[in-house]
Amino acid sequence: MNRFLDLADFTREEVTDLLALAQRLQDHPEPQALAGKILGLVFMNPSLRTLASMQAGMQRLGGTSFVITPGQGTWQLETRLGVRMDGGAAEHIREGFPVLASYCDAMGVRAFAEGKDLAADLAEEQFTAMAALINKPLINLESAVNHPCQALADWKTLDDVGVPRGGKFVLHWVTHPRALPLAVPAATLHMAAHRGMEVVVCRPEGYALPEATMAKARAAAAASGGSVTETTDRAAATAGAHVVYAKEWGCTAPYGDAAADLALRQHLNDWQVSEASFAAATTNAHFMHCLPVRRNVAVTDEVLDGPRSIVLREAHNRLVVQMAVLHRLLAR
Amino acid sequence: MNRFLDLADFTREEVTDLLALAQRLQDHPEPQALAGKILGLVFMNPSLRTLASMQAGMQRLGGTSFVITPGQGTWQLETRLGVRMDGGAAEHIREGFPVLASYCDAMGVRAFAEGKDLAADLAEEQFTAMAALINKPLINLESAVNHPCQALADWKTLDDVGVPRGGKFVLHWVTHPRALPLAVPAATLHMAAHRGMEVVVCRPEGYALPEATMAKARAAAAASGGSVTETTDRAAATAGAHVVYAKEWGCTAPYGDAAADLALRQHLNDWQVSEASFAAATTNAHFMHCLPVRRNVAVTDEVLDGPRSIVLREAHNRLVVQMAVLHRLLAR
């Protein structure tokens, strides 16, 4: 294994193997497994969990890391090809990324969607261009439409709390002051389908996930014995649910139009997960969210602070599964 | 020992033991004592000494650390309970802190005063709320009205330079372009009283320390055989002083009113420590300050660059005593 860019690159068995390695490292720490290894981390966007857990993961395995935050203590990076660089960016990724890669043994890169051209984002044009410049093991720490570390952590969390493989998993749109990227909803949808679950995407009109995203999930479901459907009916969606996974994302038609999105979402403030959302769910149905989450916007305090919430376990599992990924990429 | 939040939580003997451990680690380094241990550091406010010395302290003991700076490469954190989070903060401390704690073996948190409600700040409402979310050993790296690492370093510095236990310690208000928090003056006052010194708080009208702060110090003095008084008379205060400890802080009545504070302090520019401040002090009386200090505002170049100044020793002792705290919290 040389790259961890998309959970779809791995079969169910390979995912299960990674999760078993994660569990093994939890049960039997290997504090010297990555001694002498260096992870280079590039954050084009803010982060709390990813920044802390990647550094801690290396440290737990005896390795080290360095962090580069373009535009903050480091030059802004240009990503476009062929441009005359007379603007704010002093350095191009075509130099910056190979240079950083030459200093370390593996890299992790976080780069949100451009949010302008849906086809370009779906094709992961920016992340693919960056990845092509890095001749070292590479981890996707969130790209335009993917977040495989989050997806792997969530899969482990579902296993940890005993959610059945075929259980009902509701990816539930919730509101937010502004449009957010598709990375987590796309990765989560695929993950649940890949795990073999009965997946329902529940979202208002205008917030359908892109057809390519849905098709990828349906293919994963077909291979794993699961299913993928979508609805605008919240009551139907959550009925019998084992998991309600709340997530904010922007409207996709039009895509990347902040004004249109705001106009749409001003009527959607009631798209919030509360205890009422679990009225017809299974007993002890779980609440999930990738964090950060806006309390009393996306979800009520009551749910977040109550026994349904497994968001802290999800976040802790980021560390756990990323250690497995790092071990697989770097251990001799 | 599981928390280092307030020097008042420790008896004189316990403080003396910590300082002895600090000295032992200086004399006999233990470069593997914290091997494999991870310290998570959260800075809600700027820092130079604390940031560098906490990282270096872990490194000197064989451990590692990671740094999170909310609002700078990391989401801004909301601290209020029950609010609808539709503003600038994307994440609540109720998620952020437990998650970070789950990645490390101990945490250090720095959070200045809110500076609005004196009772809330005196009660350490914000820091207490944060601390309650962290189920790991925790170090207070400065809170609304406390800075125990600074206090411990200052105590060691007083010992290092041979200031007698019962010596006269003047906590001397000095001016600054704007109001600063009460954390260091409150912690310093208590520390000197706890050490058993004759403590005089010398400050202009309007800058009396809160009664709760004074009362806490008087109780410590009573237990240690010291005393605590206050005055606006600089000549009387510094007469016979062994130590002049300069510190800037904001007016407390009204508290947190920047305009009122500015109106008050515009007449106080002569509240600056200079050689003249030592005219009636003991021979070789020492000048202390926690740093950062504004030269020729709070204190003259002459004093800072002269033989009285032990500010660099104080700052170096931050490293020395924090290593003892880390060792006590984390060593097997």
Place this chain on the structure above:
Amino acid sequence: MNRFLDLADFTREEVTDLLALAQRLQDHPEPQALAGKILGLVFMNPSLRTLASMQAGMQRLGGTSFVITPGQGTWQLETRLGVRMDGGAAEHIREGFPVLASYCDAMGVRAFAEGKDLAADLAEEQFTAMAALINKPLINLESAVNHPCQALADWKTLDDVGVPRGGKFVLHWVTHPRALPLAVPAATLHMAAHRGMEVVVCRPEGYALPEATMAKARAAAAASGGSVTETTDRAAATAGAHVVYAKEWGCTAPYGDAAADLALRQHLNDWQVSEASFAAATTNAHFMHCLPVRRNVAVTDEVLDGPRSIVLREAHNRLVVQMAVLHRLLAR
């Protein structure tokens, strides 16, 4: 060796020895050579290569580092002597630097030119003042008119690709949206002269390097059997060149006058290195640049992406040679 501040402090033999050590560490890693050692890094200016390679260099040798970025998570630092500090800077370097030095085993400092007073910058007044405050081994990570780590990396790169000692080295001014410091051109010019090369500085009217800089290089050339000339004739300069080293810098007469510089350079957009620049160069002449570089401003994509470019090797050699410097300063 206790300081690495200027390549001119080292004889050709000493430089060669350092490069041999760099090669030895590449061929025979010493992952524990600096175990327990701490490097304190202070960046007064943005960085990518320097920040990442200094941290990675310590990590590759078993040591650790901490990073302080004044004005960003840390107080702004005042550098002027004798001033009343009532402005934005909360701390003076006279406290900040000795304190940081007391936490670590060696320091690296990056501080660009003030860019106002040429004589002051040529005298390295600011960096010299900082260095005087640091009683630990010290590395210049770029100062007003020097960048010895870059120069050493470039020397190794010239060796690596087999450029003859007496080869023709063209330091070629190229344009940029605004004036940049003299640090790299001055260091590069001296390095090539010190190596014994036939050095030509090719720059437009108004952009002559300071006479002191030229004189220093001529002295180095005289000692090494090389030569230093300057010209505005790009065709003559690049004829027979083994290396075209592109670099942006500001006009020196007047110095530090942004408006005058902009007026001058608006007619100099054709001062860009392209394939045409190599028309009369030696076969396989190399293109060098310290990075970051603005594509299609300073140099064309074609050159940067073509076989002439050795910019990535230069950048990688930053890590390689800095490890030698760190080893020399810190290994027992």
